[in-house]
Amino acid sequence: MMIRKMLLLGVSVLLLSACGSSRNVVIDPVREAAGPFASVQLKEGESTIDLAADDKAYFEQKMSEYLSPHFAFGTSNELHIVYSFIGFEEGSRGKRWLAGGIGNWGEGSLVIQTQYMTADGKILSTINTDASISGGFFGGDIESTFKKAARKLSDYTIQQFAANKSKK
Numbered sequence: 001m002m003i004r005k006m007l008l009l010g011v012s013v014l015l016l017s018a019c020g021s022s023r024n025v026v027i028d029p030v031r032e033a034a035g036p037f038a039s040v041q042l043k044e045g046e047s048t049i050d051l052a053a054d055d056k057a058y059f060e061q062k063m064s065e066y067l068s069p070h071f072a073f074g075t076s077n078e079l080h081i082v083y084s085f086i087g088f089e090e091g092s093r094g095k096r097w098l099a100g101g102i103g104n105w106g107e108g109s110l111v112i113q114t115q116y117m118t119a120d121g122k123i124l125s126t127i128n129t130d131a132s133i134s135g136g137f138f139g140g141d142i143e144s145t146f147k148k149a150a151r152k153l154s155d156y157t158i159q160q161f162a163a164n165k166s167k168k
Contacts, residue, residue: 022131022148024156027113030125034118036163037079039072045084045115056085059112059146066154070162079124079161080117083153087111091133108133110145114153116161125160129153 042063044056063081064073071079091108109132116124131149 022129022145022152024152025128025130026125027128028123028126030116030160034124035079035161037071037161038163039074040067040079040081040157040161041074043080043082045082045113047085049085049088051085051088055143055146058143059083059150062147062150063154066150067157070158078119079157080119081114081153081157082117083112083114085110086113086128087130108145110149112149112153116157127153127156129156 042060044060063083067073087110089107089109109130112129113126114129115126118124129149129152131145131152133144133148
C-alpha cells in the first residue's frame with residue numbers, strides 16, 4: 001500500500017512540474033564598468049512578432065517581480081532595459097501532454113533580445129534569451145516560457161548591473 005502511494009505521489013509531482021529550459025546568449029558583453037545601478041526602467045522595443053497583450057503584461061510583471069528586490073523603478077541613475085520579442089512558437093499543449101515531456105513534440109518556445117542602456121542611450125550590453133517548454137501538467141502552460149525568460153533575464157541583470165546582488 002505504501003509503495004502504491006509513493007508511486008502515485010511521484011507521478012503527480014512529474015505531472016505538476018513544467019519541463020523546459022532557458023538560457024542567455026550574450027551577443028555584446030559589458031565591456032566597460034557601468035553602474036552599479038540603483039534603478040531600472042523596463043520598455044518594450046521594436047518586436048518582430050505579434051504577441052497577445054496578456055503575454056506581454058505577464059512577462060513585464062515577472063521582470064518587475066524578480067528585479068524589485070534589487071532595483072527601484074523609474075528613479076534617477078536609471079538602467080534602461082529595452083526588450084524585444086523576436087521569436088515565439090506556442091507549440092501544441094495537447095502534443096506536449098501526449099509526449100509527457102519526452103522529446104520535443106509540441107514544444108513551445110520564446111526568444112527575447114534585450115539591450116541594456118544608460119539614461120543617455122549608450123548601449124552597455126545586448127543578450128538574447130531563449131526559453132522553452134516541452135511538458136508539464138496537462139501539457140504545460142506556454143506562460144511558463146515567459147516566466148523562465150524573465151527569470152533568466154533578471155539573473156543576468158542583477159549579476160551585471162545591481163548594487164545589491166544578494167537575494168532578499
